[in-house]
Amino acid sequence: MRSIGAGAYAPLAEAFLALLGSGGKRLRPALALAAYGFYAEPASEKAVAVAAAVETLHNATLVHDDLIDNALVRRGMSTLNAVWNKGATVLAGDYLFARAAGFAAETENVRVVQLFADTLRIICEGELRQLFSARQWRQAKEDYYPRIFAKTASLFAAATRSGAILGGATPEQEQALYDYGHYLGMAFQIVDDILDYSGQEATLGKPVGGDLRQGIVTLPFFYYLQSHAAPEGVIARLQQAGNGRDDQVADVIAAVRTSGAIQQAFAEAQGFGEQAKAALEQLPDGLLRQALAELVDFTLQRRV
Amino acid sequence: MRSIGAGAYAPLAEAFLALLGSGGKRLRPALALAAYGFYAEPASEKAVAVAAAVETLHNATLVHDDLIDNALVRRGMSTLNAVWNKGATVLAGDYLFARAAGFAAETENVRVVQLFADTLRIICEGELRQLFSARQWRQAKEDYYPRIFAKTASLFAAATRSGAILGGATPEQEQALYDYGHYLGMAFQIVDDILDYSGQEATLGKPVGGDLRQGIVTLPFFYYLQSHAAPEGVIARLQQAGNGRDDQVADVIAAVRTSGAIQQAFAEAQGFGEQAKAALEQLPDGLLRQALAELVDFTLQRRV
Numbered sequence: 001m002r003s004i005g006a007g008a009y010a011p012l013a014e015a016f017l018a019l020l021g022s023g024g025k026r027l028r029p030a031l032a033l034a035a036y037g038f039y040a041e042p043a044s045e046k047a048v049a050v051a052a053a054v055e056t057l058h059n060a061t062l063v064h065d066d067l068i069d070n071a072l073v074r075r076g077m078s079t080l081n082a083v084w085n086k087g088a089t090v091l092a093g094d095y096l097f098a099r100a101a102g103f104a105a106e107t108e109n110v111r112v113v114q115l116f117a118d119t120l121r122i123i124c125e126g127e128l129r130q131l132f133s134a135r136q137w138r139q140a141k142e143d144y145y146p147r148i149f150a151k152t153a154s155l156f157a158a159a160t161r162s163g164a165i166l167g168g169a170t171p172e173q174e175q176a177l178y179d180y181g182h183y184l185g186m187a188f189q190i191v192d193d194i195l196d197y198s199g200q201e202a203t204l205g206k207p208v209g210g211d212l213r214q215g216i217v218t219l220p221f222f223y224y225l226q227s228h229a230a231p232e233g234v235i236a237r238l239q240q241a242g243n244g245r246d247d248q249v250a251d252v253i254a255a256v257r258t259s260g261a262i263q264q265a266f267a268e269a270q271g272f273g274e275q276a277k278a279a280l281e282q283l284p285d286g287l288l289r290q291a292l293a294e295l296v297d298f299t300l301q302r303r304v
Numbered sequence: 305m306r307s308i309g310a311g312a313y314a315p316l317a318e319a320f321l322a323l324l325g326s327g328g329k330r331l332r333p334a335l336a337l338a339a340y341g342f343y344a345e346p347a348s349e350k351a352v353a354v355a356a357a358v359e360t361l362h363n364a365t366l367v368h369d370d371l372i373d374n375a376l377v378r379r380g381m382s383t384l385n386a387v388w389n390k391g392a393t394v395l396a397g398d399y400l401f402a403r404a405a406g407f408a409a410e411t412e413n414v415r416v417v418q419l420f421a422d423t424l425r426i427i428c429e430g431e432l433r434q435l436f437s438a439r440q441w442r443q444a445k446e447d448y449y450p451r452i453f454a455k456t457a458s459l460f461a462a463a464t465r466s467g468a469i470l471g472g473a474t475p476e477q478e479q480a481l482y483d484y485g486h487y488l489g490m491a492f493q494i495v496d497d498i499l500d501y502s503g504q505e506a507t508l509g510k511p512v513g514g515d516l517r518q519g520i521v522t523l524p525f526f527y528y529l530q531s532h533a534a535p536e537g538v539i540a541r542l543q544q545a546g547n548g549r550d551d552q553v554a555d556v557i558a559a560v561r562t563s564g565a566i567q568q569a570f571a572e573a574q575g576f577g578e579q580a581k582a583a584l585e586q587l588p589d590g591l592l593r594q595a596l597a598e599l600v601d602f603t604l605q606r607r608v
Contacts, residue, residue, distance in 0.1 A: 012432055064398060068391035087372035087435050090394060094368060095428035097401050101421035110412045117405035124399035128316055131391050 015080055015092060019059060024075060027188075027295075028159045029055040035163025035177045037288050046107045046166050053103035053116060054159045060096030061123055063089060068131070069214060076205035112162045119158040126150020135215030137235045141222040145186070152192070153185025176282035180292065183276035188299050190269035193218035195303070197257045203303055209253035213241070219268060223261035266300075273300050319384055319396060323363060328379060331492075331599075332463045333359040339467025339481045341592050350411045350470050357407035357420060358463045364400030365427055367393060372435070373518060380509035416466045423462040430454020439519030441539045445526040449490070456496070457489025480586035484596065487580035492603050494573040497522035499607070501561045507607055513557035517545070523572060527565035570604075577604050 029051035036047040065071070066079040067089045073079065081089040097120070104116040126147055133139055133147075160181030164174040195204060196211045197220050211218050225231045234255075237248040256262070273296045283289050333355035340351040369375070370383040371393045377383065385393040401424070408420040430451055437443055437451075464485030468478040499508060500515045501524050515522050529535045538559075541552040560566070577600045587593050 011436060012429070061398075064394050068394055086390070088432060090368050090372055090397075091428050091432045091435065093394075093398075094365075094401070095425060095432070097398070098421055098424035098428055101405050102418065102425065105414055105418040105421050108414045110409060110414065110417075113414075113417050114406065114409040117402055117409050120402035121399060121406065124395050124402055125316070128392060128395045128399070131395065132315060 012092060012095065015084065016096075018077070019063070019080065026055065028058050028155060031156060031159040031181055031184075031295075032163040034288060034292055035160040035169075035181075036167040038164070038173070038177075038283060039167030039169055046109075047163065049103050049106035050112060050159075050162050050166055053100050053107070054155065054162070056096055056103055057100035057116065057120065058155060060093050060100055061127075063093035063096060065127070067093070068127070069210075071206065071210075073206050107162070107166055109162075109166055111165050115158050115162055115165070119154050122150045122154045126154075130216060133217075135238075137215075137217060137225075137238055139217055141219075141226075144217070144219055144222060148186060148189040148193075149182070152189040153182050156185030156188065157181035173282060176279050179279035180276050183272045183279060184296060184299060187269045187272035187276065187296065190219055190265055190272065191299060191302060194220055194262055194265050194269070197253060198262055199303065209250070212238070212253055212256075213246070213249055219265040220256050220259075220261045223264040224256045224259050227260065269300060273297075316396060316399065319388070320400075322381070323367070323384065330359065332362050332459060335460060335463040335485055335488075335599075336467040338592055338596055339464040339473075339485075340471040342468070342477070342481075342587060343471030343473055350413075351467065353407050353410035354416060354463075354466050354470055357404050357411070358459065358466070360400055360407055361404035361420065361424065362459060364397050364404055365431075367397035367400060369431070371397070372431070373514075375510065375514075377510050411466070411470055413466075413470055415469050419462050419466055419469070423458050426454045426458045430458075434520060437521075439542075441521060441529070441542055443521055445523075445530075448521070448523055448526060452490060452493040452497075453486070456493040457486050460489030460492065461485035477586060480583050483583035484580050487576045487583060488600060488603060491573045491576035491580060491600065494523055494569055494576065495603060495606060498524055498566055498569050498573070501557060502566050503607065513554070516542070516557055516560075517550070517553055523569040524560050524563075524565045527568040528560045528563050531564065573604060577601075 032051045032054050033042045033047055036042055036044075036050070040047070062074065063080050066074055067081040067086065070081070071079050072082040080092055084092070100116065101113075104113045107113070126149070129143075130147055130151065133143070157178050158181070160177040161174060164177040169177065193211065196218065197209065199208055201208050212221060225234060228234055234252060237252055241249040276296050277293050280289050280292055336355045336358050337346045337351055340346055340348075340354070344351070366378065367384050370378055371385040371390065374385070375383050376386040384396055388396070404420065405417075408417045411417070430453070433447075434451055434455065437447070461482050462485070464481040465478060468481040473481065497515065500522065501513065503512055505512050516525060529538060532538055538556060541556055545553040580600050581597050584593050584596055
């Protein structure tokens with residue numbers, strides 16, 4: 001098995017053990033292994049390398065995201081930046097990027113390495129867009145979809161595509177697995193954005209309503225604003241946040257939570273879920289395909 | 305030619321143009337091209353890709369270093385973190401890592417990709433070590449060498465080695481070019497550490513004495529402390545820094561600057577320079593080898 005390791009540097013090793021030990025669904029490496037499994041024995045060295053690459057890349061982005069968002073809790077545990085200073089947290093994330101690149105290189109497949117590099121680029125562009133569009137309450141709903149593709153679906157799609165490439169899929173089946181990962185990722189992120197409003201803090205392992213508090217506009221909010229009789233009034237309340245009037249934001253979060261916006265957003269997640277299942281039809285039937293179809297349902301039903 | 309680009313994201317593109325336009329010696333890509341040039345036409349696509357990879361990786365680490373150090377000026381210009389917020393700066397660095405990985409993948413050489421991944425890992429480990437050993441005034445001089453290898457020489461050596469790999473060098477010549485890059489990098493960093501004491505702010509494009517102010521112990525300080533009659537007194541003065549007594553640090557910087565420590569450190573840089581030149585003897589004689597030998601002298605004579 002692969003180990004993230006940390007050279008001879010003990011504090012780093014401890015921090016990573018804590019991060020990895022804190023749980024997480026390990027969905028992305030599972031996707032890479034499943035895609036590979038359609039074509040070859042999933043326990044191969046290369047399949048494990050690509051699974052490690054995708055999970056390590058994901059964790060690297062989480063470390064930096066938590067730093068950027070000043071998040072103190074993830075998966076019910078203290079984040080790295082809550083414990084370490086800014087510099088150490090930046091470097092710990094960079095270290096994980098290096099390890100992810102190393103794992104990707106271990107596949108000895110140049111297309112896979114290029115795919116990982118492209119995906120990290122897309123993720124960074126998406127995060128930058130999100131950062132620079134924060135608190136722009138009037139932004140267009142159409143911009144939401146490329147943003148969540150960049151943030152989440154691109155890595156899901158990279159996981160399934162790289163599994164397919166390494167397994168030796170035909171171009172058509174590689175595309176089908178890419179599409180599956182893409183649509184599953186879109187559904188996953190919409191559900192994530194819904195849970196940020198409707199979830200329970202104890203189950204989520206992080207505070208509810210964090211997106212809106214940070215000025216990040218997601219699908220439930222778009223629907224809420226769209227159907228609101230006086231959207232300018234909502235925006236005026238949000239603009240008071242940060243001026244000692246965080247109660248105004250809490251009121252908006254509660255309003256979104258109990259509005260029809262949650263159901264409207266969920267219907268979109270279901271639509272992406274259907275598209276993910278449709279993509280699977282290109283693939284050989286069997287237990288693996290069934291498991292991937294069930295993963296769509298799991299994604300839509302998850303509460304955490 | 306390669307372009308770093310920034311997708312459709314204009315603010316990022318502008319920031320990178322400013323960063324790249326601000327100068328820098330472009331030493332690392334030149335090393336990669338020179339190493340490649342021993343074996344093949346240096347203007348090839350792959351040589352340009354690896355040169356772009358090494359310079360982009362270097363700039364990515366600079367963006368994060370400046371954030372970590374809260375540095376406001378580099379190459380006489382405002383750093384990214386002086387203009388952008390923490391989050392955008394972290395992501396801009398990550399974006400550059402992604403582009404560096406993409407350029408490395410364009411070489412279509414798995415060993416080169418692995419070398420870049422390993423080098424980034426070594427750099428991060430080194431930076432973490434530096435961070436966690438800051439203000440440990442009594443640290444061992446022996447720890448300085450692995451630290452500057454990680455921080456600087458590892459990327460110099462990766463530049464020359466990857467050029468050699470892509471050019472098709474024999475294992476012996478690849479090793480010789482690696483050694484050359486390694487020793488040149490060690491000499492370069494020692495000179496850098498000397499200039500941090502003895503340089504002119506106007507020429508350096510950044511404040512003098514920054515290392516000691518940040519608690520980073522470098523070779524001149526080791527020699528200064530070693531030859532000082534009352535090292536405990538020096539350490540006591542440094543410990544007052546940050547408590548409104550920065551004048552105490554300024555005094556120590558001035559003392560190091562005018563002590564014999566500068567010459568002692570420089571003699572070590574010269575020693576590494578000699579080793580770099582010795583490594584060149586394994587390589588075919590000619591203009592290129594001569595240029596690399598002159599680069600050693602340039603590195604030792606530089607004032608910026």
